[in-house]
Amino acid sequence: MNKAIITTLLALVALAGQAQExxxxxxxxxxxxxxxxxxxxxxxxxx
Numbered sequence: 001m002n003k004a005i006i007t008t009l010l011a012l013v014a015l016a017g018q019a020q021e022x023x024x025x026x027x028x029x030x031x032x033x034x035x036x037x038x039x040x041x042x043x044x045x046x047x
Contacts, residue, residue: 033043 036043
């Protein structure tokens with residue numbers, strides 16, 4: 001009985017560990033502009 005419970009718990013822990021994945025996204029120019037605007041810096045078009 002104890003072996004079945006331990007085996008089930010180990011299987012659940014293994015499944016939970018595989019379900020987590022970290023992905024990174026490359027920032028775009030728009031991301032940087034939003035941060036700069038929030039800090040009070042604004043880009044002016046000089047064309």
